[in-house]
């Protein structure tokens with residue numbers, strides 16, 4: 787498994803597609819404007835306070851959509 791490029795200790799669980807950079811779950815940059823959803827479920831609502839960063843099922847914010855999770859088979 788490749789190591790995280792940020793802490794250089796943990797095993798990477800994310801890869802940044804454009805550059806092939808690796809990051810572990812702790813170091814991957816989270817929160818991105820491409821990963822936001824409307825709080826009230828209305829995608830037409832452009833009010834800034836209505837938008838929040840999407841979280842995964844563990845309550846962590848998602849990294850940019852260009853980070854791909856490495857799945858171990």
Ligand SMILES: [Zn+2]
Pocket residue numbers: 790791792793794795796809810811812813814
């Ligand atoms: Zn790391």
Ligand SMILES: [Zn+2]
Pocket residue numbers: 818819820821849850851852
């Ligand atoms: Zn993004």
